[in-house]
Amino acid sequence: MSERYMEQLGRQAAAAKTAVANADTAKKNRxxxxxxxxxxxxxxxxxxxNAADLQAAAxxxxxxxxxxxxxxxxxxxxxxxxxxxxxxxxxxPTATTFPPVQLAGSLQCERKIVPFGVIAMIYEARPNVxxxxxxxxxxxxxxxxxxxxxxxxxxxxxxxxxxxRALREEGLPETAVQLVERTERSLVGELLRMRRYVDLxxxxxxxxxxxxxxxxxxxxxxxxxxxxxxxxxxxxxDLQKAAAIIMNAKTQRPSVCNAVETLLVQESLLPxxxxxxxxxxxxxxxxxxxxxxxxxxxxxxPATEEDWRTEYNDLILSVxxxxxxxxxxxxxxxxxxxxxxxxxxxxxxxxxxxxRDVDAAAVYVNASTRFTDGFEFGLGAxxxxxxxxxxARGPMGLExxxxxxxxxxxxxxxxxx
Amino acid sequence: MSERYMEQLGRQAAAAKTAVANADTAKKNRxxxxxxxxxxxxxxxxxxxNAADLQAAAxxxxxxxxxxxxxxxxxxxxxxxxxxxxxxxxxxPTATTFPPVQLAGSLQCERKIVPFGVIAMIYEARPNVxxxxxxxxxxxxxxxxxxxxxxxxxxxxxxxxxxxRALREEGLPETAVQLVERTERSLVGELLRMRRYVDLxxxxxxxxxxxxxxxxxxxxxxxxxxxxxxxxxxxxxDLQKAAAIIMNAKTQRPSVCNAVETLLVQESLLPxxxxxxxxxxxxxxxxxxxxxxxxxxxxxxPATEEDWRTEYNDLILSVxxxxxxxxxxxxxxxxxxxxxxxxxxxxxxxxxxxxRDVDAAAVYVNASTRFTDGFEFGLGAxxxxxxxxxxARGPMGLExxxxxxxxxxxxxxxxxx
Numbered sequence: 001m002s003e004r005y006m007e008q009l010g011r012q013a014a015a016a017k018t019a020v021a022n023a024d025t026a027k028k029n030r031x032x033x034x035x036x037x038x039x040x041x042x043x044x045x046x047x048x049x050n051a052a053d054l055q056a057a058a059x060x061x062x063x064x065x066x067x068x069x070x071x072x073x074x075x076x077x078x079x080x081x082x083x084x085x086x087x088x089x090x091x092x093p094t095a096t097t098f099p100p101v102q103l104a105g106s107l108q109c110e111r112k113i114v115p116f117g118v119i120a121m122i123y124e125a126r127p128n129v130x131x132x133x134x135x136x137x138x139x140x141x142x143x144x145x146x147x148x149x150x151x152x153x154x155x156x157x158x159x160x161x162x163x164x165r166a167l168r169e170e171g172l173p174e175t176a177v178q179l180v181e182r183t184e185r186s187l188v189g190e191l192l193r194m195r196r197y198v199d200l201x202x203x204x205x206x207x208x209x210x211x212x213x214x215x216x217x218x219x220x221x222x223x224x225x226x227x228x229x230x231x232x233x234x235x236x237x238d239l240q241k242a243a244a245i246i247m248n249a250k251t252q253r254p255s256v257c258n259a260v261e262t263l264l265v266q267e268s269l270l271p272x273x274x275x276x277x278x279x280x281x282x283x284x285x286x287x288x289x290x291x292x293x294x295x296x297x298x299x300x301x302p303a304t305e306e307d308w309r310t311e312y313n314d315l316i317l318s319v320x321x322x323x324x325x326x327x328x329x330x331x332x333x334x335x336x337x338x339x340x341x342x343x344x345x346x347x348x349x350x351x352x353x354x355x356r357d358v359d360a361a362a363v364y365v366n367a368s369t370r371f372t373d374g375f376e377f378g379l380g381a382x383x384x385x386x387x388x389x390x391x392a393r394g395p396m397g398l399e400x401x402x403x404x405x406x407x408x409x410x411x412x413x414x415x416x417x
Numbered sequence: 418m419s420e421r422y423m424e425q426l427g428r429q430a431a432a433a434k435t436a437v438a439n440a441d442t443a444k445k446n447r448x449x450x451x452x453x454x455x456x457x458x459x460x461x462x463x464x465x466x467n468a469a470d471l472q473a474a475a476x477x478x479x480x481x482x483x484x485x486x487x488x489x490x491x492x493x494x495x496x497x498x499x500x501x502x503x504x505x506x507x508x509x510p511t512a513t514t515f516p517p518v519q520l521a522g523s524l525q526c527e528r529k530i531v532p533f534g535v536i537a538m539i540y541e542a543r544p545n546v547x548x549x550x551x552x553x554x555x556x557x558x559x560x561x562x563x564x565x566x567x568x569x570x571x572x573x574x575x576x577x578x579x580x581x582r583a584l585r586e587e588g589l590p591e592t593a594v595q596l597v598e599r600t601e602r603s604l605v606g607e608l609l610r611m612r613r614y615v616d617l618x619x620x621x622x623x624x625x626x627x628x629x630x631x632x633x634x635x636x637x638x639x640x641x642x643x644x645x646x647x648x649x650x651x652x653x654x655d656l657q658k659a660a661a662i663i664m665n666a667k668t669q670r671p672s673v674c675n676a677v678e679t680l681l682v683q684e685s686l687l688p689x690x691x692x693x694x695x696x697x698x699x700x701x702x703x704x705x706x707x708x709x710x711x712x713x714x715x716x717x718x719p720a721t722e723e724d725w726r727t728e729y730n731d732l733i734l735s736v737x738x739x740x741x742x743x744x745x746x747x748x749x750x751x752x753x754x755x756x757x758x759x760x761x762x763x764x765x766x767x768x769x770x771x772x773r774d775v776d777a778a779a780v781y782v783n784a785s786t787r788f789t790d791g792f793e794f795g796l797g798a799x800x801x802x803x804x805x806x807x808x809a810r811g812p813m814g815l816e817x818x819x820x821x822x823x824x825x826x827x828x829x830x831x832x833x834x
Contacts, residue, residue, distance in 0.1 A: 367827025410784025
């Protein structure tokens, strides 16, 4: 029974994908702007659905921070609309053309940018992802299957009803964007193995969700968002810059993936570190240090091996002293998640070595890791931050949601030996 | 015990990757040209190792076609050397640069092309892949872990010994290219889950191998080489072109992935098809047809559902009659492997619809599917033909073996709200 449900969603998405792929830019943009109007007109019913989700979440003891992510307000719905408008104004990634190349005889080979086809998005109880993923997926010409957190089901139903109305009004199949409305975990497993219908899976959420998808998917995956980010303060650091960058990277928005989780400090800076830890503690940050750090900074509590492997997403910072840049590089190679890494130093050789040898999506010299973001990088939008190296790395905008094919026009050419 | 073996290979590859990534283009090219010389000097010992593999293969009843793929000759070793020289002359993909973009304040963001890191190649008993993969992997700056078919183990040992000598002589760690010398299948499973050390897996071989890798890998995969390719002969076809293209695509080299496996014929052409089937049969092709095809062409034998799903890699062709282009598109969508698909027609509308709606790496109008190849497409080399859409599609050369990262140079910038 459950197999037939997912099979049906997959078949319907595959049947709808050609219509979306062949819709011209103007039509895709009209769907997005129409959706903005519908979301605004339906604000009351969306908020009512969201209130039901929130009530159930409170009853079930959902953490307050998670309830906040689940909560919609008039303002947040307006922000969704603004995002739709913004995506509608971005260039259509499938409009890029390349000049054809002449192969054998008069055989012309042209590389064309095309949508993936069907993209499945698997995420947690954050209803804004429903609209963000829809906007980017449709603009790039893809059909979407959305599987949001079950705690947001009523909200997502209300949002996807608006999406499907916008599709219908513009003459596109409403099955171009479908919500998985059944919440059995086994259905996610099925979705991850529907290679016949699904071209790409993008998980977005915590480490557990990402791991589940990576370990169970036979559909190609782009991993996103797991961020154990480091800042290494080198002996040649400008310590004023260091203090400002560390404070910003840890406290400006601790719940996000580009916040710093571990500070590595060259050991000659331990006296300075004492002041720094005091300031962080005063700002509400719990500092967990190795033995040298704890000896230097009375506010620090002892860190364990587990701390180096933990993405806190909270006002907690682990701090380790290292003898030199090479040791910092080894720590980052061992514990990092290839997201965003930073060195603070005025030494050009150390800067260049760090930029060259750190294997991560974004490598920083003397700036906050918080800049790793699609908007900051000028992509105009973001569907997630890839921490893998295949296809897309770092912040992913529309370009990450298309692929290419070769179109060959011949006149009877055959291949010789 | 086996876990420690693979773990060791992985750790060694990861430790070697920085040296390869940081080797300049001239040094990488010297490794390739030196390897050419060493292969030529060691021809006798390589052929002796290959003779041992061949003798065991014959004793174990390996099919003659597979023995031919396993066999090395002086000429084939010279061809490997020529390939090395060719790759040494290709542009270094990591040398591409992009102008930096200014973000907040004086924060400069530069996108840099970088190697993947460690690439694992899993393939069958074709020793030429050992050298091809080494050449492309190293030129792109990657460390390689090679797992060739166990029937070619002695040959691969001899070849990788040459590779490691070339690396050593040029001052690079010999662990930059390692052969999995133990043949337990469970070791492949371990390799596919070594996400800490391996950045990318490329399987190359038959459908069974590819399926095993896709179903068991948690490391990102680029699938290659599964090719159920179709030719659709439209009512408006030039039948002379059709005959030449079909004969070439089926018989010029039937064992390869870009050979045609299924012919779809618009049903008004059944009278013509009778002649065509006679010609194919005369050329040694077994034709398996649906009921209409068998009624029209006496040489055809009945096809079953299984035939539409089979990549023969042999002188066998399945033939199906279809009422129209839409039915041909549906058949290709259902049974194709997204490799290479062809329409033969003089009707511009049918040409454009086929090019637009067929979801495959290479879509042809009036030319043989046999052109889907890295050399034909001008890549200068080929590590495989991708049938997935993530990262690389169709023939993969050096560009498929690199990724990118963002390097950000700041002066104390922090992010505001």
